[in-house]
Amino acid sequence: xxxxxxxxxxxxxxxxxxxxxxxxxxxxxxxxxxxxxxxxxxxxxxxxxxxxxxxxxxxxxxxxxxxxxxxxxxxxxxxxxxxxxxxxxxxxxxxxxxxxxxxxxxxxxxxxxxxxxxxxxxxxxxxxxxxx
Amino acid sequence: xxxxxxxxxxxxxxxxxxxxxxxxxxxxxxxxxxxxxxxxxxxxxxxxxxxxxxxxxxxxxxxxxxxxxxxxxxxxxxxxxxxxxxxxxxxxxxxxxxxxxxxxxxxxxxxxxxxxxxxxxxxxxxxxxxxxxxxxxxxxxxxxxxxxxxxxxxxxxxxxxxxxxxxxxxxxxxxxxxxxxxxxxxxxxxxxxxxxxxxxxxxxxxxxxxxxxxxxxxxxxxxxxxxxxxxxxxxxxxxxxxxxxxxxxxxxxxxxxxxxxxxxxxxxxxxxxxxxxxxxxxxxxxxxxxxxxxxxxxxxxxxxxxxxxxxxxxxxxxxxxxxxxxxxxxxxxxxxxxxxxxxxxxxxxxxxxxxxxxxxxxxxxxxxxxx
Numbered sequence: 001x002x003x004x005x006x007x008x009x010x011x012x013x014x015x016x017x018x019x020x021x022x023x024x025x026x027x028x029x030x031x032x033x034x035x036x037x038x039x040x041x042x043x044x045x046x047x048x049x050x051x052x053x054x055x056x057x058x059x060x061x062x063x064x065x066x067x068x069x070x071x072x073x074x075x076x077x078x079x080x081x082x083x084x085x086x087x088x089x090x091x092x093x094x095x096x097x098x099x100x101x102x103x104x105x106x107x108x109x110x111x112x113x114x115x116x117x118x119x120x121x122x123x124x125x126x127x128x129x130x131x132x
Numbered sequence: 133x134x135x136x137x138x139x140x141x142x143x144x145x146x147x148x149x150x151x152x153x154x155x156x157x158x159x160x161x162x163x164x165x166x167x168x169x170x171x172x173x174x175x176x177x178x179x180x181x182x183x184x185x186x187x188x189x190x191x192x193x194x195x196x197x198x199x200x201x202x203x204x205x206x207x208x209x210x211x212x213x214x215x216x217x218x219x220x221x222x223x224x225x226x227x228x229x230x231x232x233x234x235x236x237x238x239x240x241x242x243x244x245x246x247x248x249x250x251x252x253x254x255x256x257x258x259x260x261x262x263x264x265x266x267x268x269x270x271x272x273x274x275x276x277x278x279x280x281x282x283x284x285x286x287x288x289x290x291x292x293x294x295x296x297x298x299x300x301x302x303x304x305x306x307x308x309x310x311x312x313x314x315x316x317x318x319x320x321x322x323x324x325x326x327x328x329x330x331x332x333x334x335x336x337x338x339x340x341x342x343x344x345x346x347x348x349x350x351x352x353x354x355x356x357x358x359x360x361x362x363x364x365x366x367x368x369x370x371x372x373x374x375x376x377x378x379x380x381x382x383x384x385x386x387x388x389x390x391x392x393x394x395x396x397x398x399x400x401x402x403x404x405x406x407x408x409x410x411x412x413x414x415x416x417x418x419x420x421x422x423x424x425x426x427x428x429x430x431x432x433x434x435x436x437x438x439x440x441x442x443x444x445x446x447x448x449x450x451x452x453x454x455x456x457x458x459x460x461x462x463x464x465x466x467x468x469x470x471x472x473x474x475x476x477x478x479x480x481x482x483x484x485x486x487x488x489x490x491x492x493x494x495x496x497x498x499x500x501x502x503x
Contacts, residue, residue, distance in 0.1 A: 019191070081253075082414025085421055115419055119458040122185065122194035125214050 002073070003130040005043040009056045015123055016114075023117060028052055031110055034103070035060050036067040040076065040131075067099040067107050077132055136266040138244050141304065144267040145227040145239070145331050148300050149187055154335065157186040158460055160193075162300065162333030164229065164237060166248060166261065168309040169350045169472075169491040173320045174204035176451070176472040177313060178493060179248060179257065181229040181237050183222060185460075195220035197235040198412060199255045201315055202451040202472045209315045210410040210453055211252040227331070246307070246329075259311035261327055263304055265361075270294065270301035273381070277391055286377035286394065293369040297336045304329040305348075305361050326350035328493070338457055339464030339499075342373035347494035349445070349475050353385045357488045360385050362445070362477060364433065366394065373499065380433060382443055384481050392435035392443055403429025410453045420456075425467050427452050431494070443479040447494055450474060456500060465500035 003011075016024040031049040037060060038045050046060040075094040078084040089095040097104060118124040136144055150160050163182035169175070178200040185193035195215035202208055219232035227246070229237040235250025235257075245262035274291050281287075294301070307327030313320045328348050349362040359382055366378035379393035405427035411417050427449055436442040455468040475492035479485070 079418055080415055082411055082417040085417060087421070112419060115415055116458065116463075119413065119415065120460055122214060122216065123191045125194070126216055 002132055003127075005038065005040045005131070006045045006056060006058065008127065008131050009038075009045050009047065011127055012124070013054060013056065015121070015127060016117075019121060019123065020117055023113070027110055027113065028054060030106065034066060034107065035064045036107065037065045037069070039068070039070040041072050066103050068097070070096040073132060080128070136268065136272070138263050138266050139241075141244060141263050141267055142226055142239055142241055144269060144302055145304065145329075146225055147183070147222045147227070147229075148333050149222065149224045150299075150335060152188050156335035157188070158192060159335045159337050160185065160187060160333075161335075163331070164227065165330045165332075166237075166246075166259075166307075166309075166327065167329070167348070167350070167493045168307070168322065168324055168327040169493075170309075170320070170322045170324045171326075171352070171491070173322065175313060175320045175322065176202040176491065176493075177257075177322075178453075178470055178472075179235075181231070181235065183220070183229075187217065187222075190217045193217050195222075195229070195231050195234075197231055197250060197252055198455070199252055199257070200410070200412075200453040200470055200472075201255060201313065203315060203318070203320070206408060206450060208408045208410045208451045208453065209255060210412055211255045212412050212414070213252040248311075254316040255314070257311070257313045259309055259313070259322060261307045261309045261329075263306075264308055264325065265304065265306040267302055267304050270298070276389075277379070277393070281391065281393065284377075284393075284395070286375070289375070290367050290369050290377040294367060297340065298332060298334040300331060300333040302331045303348075303363075304331075305363070324350075324352075325354070326352050326491070337461045337464070338459040338466040339462055341466060341497070341499070342368035342370070343466070343496070343498040344368055344378075345494070345496045347447075347471075347473075347492055349477060349490045349492045351490055357486055358385070358490060359383060359477070359479070359481075359486060360387065362475075362490075364445075366399070368498075380435060380443060380445070382479060382481060384484065388482055390437070390441055390443070390481055392437060396437055397433055397435035400432045400434070401428035401430070402432075405429050405449045405452060407449060408451050410451075412453060412455045416454070416456045423454075423456075425454055425469060425498075425500075427469055427471065427496075441479075441481050443477075443481075445478075446476040447471075447473040447492060448476075449494070467498055467500045469496040469498075470494075471496070 036047045166179045180198040182196045215231040221230040227239045238247045248259040309327035344367045346365040353360045361383045364380040431447040433445045449471040453470045471494040473492040
């Protein structure tokens with residue numbers, strides 16, 4: 001039974017607090033004001049960063065979400081394993097991204113830094129693979 | 133002791149697990165590289181079995197198995213799998229590496245042979261690898277070089293830098309490798325005497341390493357015109373990280389050995405490799421979609437010594453796998469370009485001439501440049 005998305009995000013936040021507190025501080029600072037909807041297969045999670053706090057919930061109030069990303073587990077692991085590039089996934093409609101361009105760029109930079117951390121953290125790697 | 137015996141393999145090649153009190157535990161890393169090329173099936177293989185990070189802390193340490201194969205059609209196949217410490221067994225008493233459910237390396241002292249078994253993604257292997265030539269440590273090579281050559285400042289500098297970084301740098305110059313490798317459902321039979329293994333380890337962050345170029349021609353001395361062995365190492369060092377010292381060791385089929393050091397060797401690189409490339413870990417492609425480190429189309433080593441002996445090796449990469457590893461302390465990254473090459477070997481040694489194209493493994497390591 002794969003790990004559920006919301007539980008994964010909660011565990012990830014816990015991991016970042018324990019192992020990467022300085023990097024988490026900076027991520028929160030850069031993500032201030034974001035309400036981000038992540039859809040993975042049929043699961044939804046909303047990450048809100050407000051007043052230097054991160055909350056993870058199942059849904060957001062109407063009109064509050066400023067980033068929406070739709071994808072699936074197959075694509076997630078194909079991308080993590082280098083089998084598919086993001087541009088190819090976008091072109092194939094496997095990855096759908098909505099939001100204003102500046103917020104999207106901000107989000108991309110944050111996401112890139114989180115991915116970088118995964119390369120030196122076996123905890124992060126094995127937690128991610130529990131999603132599969 | 134300047135020589136080892138095949139029987140010494142278990143202790144020379146075992147894992148050097150650091151003390152649990154070692155302050156540099158987070159930087160510990162150690163691995164076996166097994167390399168082979170089967171001339172009948174034209175299959176090249178590099179299998180790496182590694183431990184990274186604190187080996188006593190499941191949150192900070194892990195095992196990894198990596199495979200880089202190039203098939204007869206020149207297609208590259210790669211796979212990388214991480215192993216949690218709870219499923220990994222290594223000891224300081226044997227070269228064994230048991231990654232439950234992924235891959236294992238078992239050494240049998242009775243038959244002086246390795247057994248390599250595993251499956252990662254679409255790649256599976258079941259290989260038997262008896263040790264043919266005794267292990268050689270970096271200290272042994274260094275002492276041989278010092279005994280037979282005029283002492284140079286660069287020799288001492290590079291020896292001191294390597295000793296400060298590496299706890300272990302050992303090679304098994306020749307292994308027989310038999311068995312099967314399957315890639316995406318296609319099975320290849322392997323039966324070669326050109327296997328090679330090295331084993332390195334240390335407690336350092338990647339940012340402290342300036343890189344190296346090393347490799348080995350996978351010679352078959354039973355064939356006419358091939359030497360017993362050809363290997364090379366040029367190690368980069370110093371504050372600027374641009375100084376380099378090393379050389380080429382050539383051992384003729386009658387056992388005579390020659391060392392051509394940096395002073396006697398000219399290295400030229402030309403063109404840009406246009407063949408197939410792979411990137412590991414997969415997330416590299418996600419993080420740096422446009423990253424394409426320069427790999428020359430040809431690399432030529434040309435050397436000669438006072439006795440009019442000479443060696444020229446022209447490496448032509450056929451396939452490459454770029455591995456990007458991240459540092460722990462800062463944002464430094466190191467790029468390993470693992471290459472399967474054709475090496476045209478031209479040499480004149482003790483009046484004997486060689487001219488042969490020999491398959492080769494070439495590893496070029498450099499700090500990754502940003503931007």
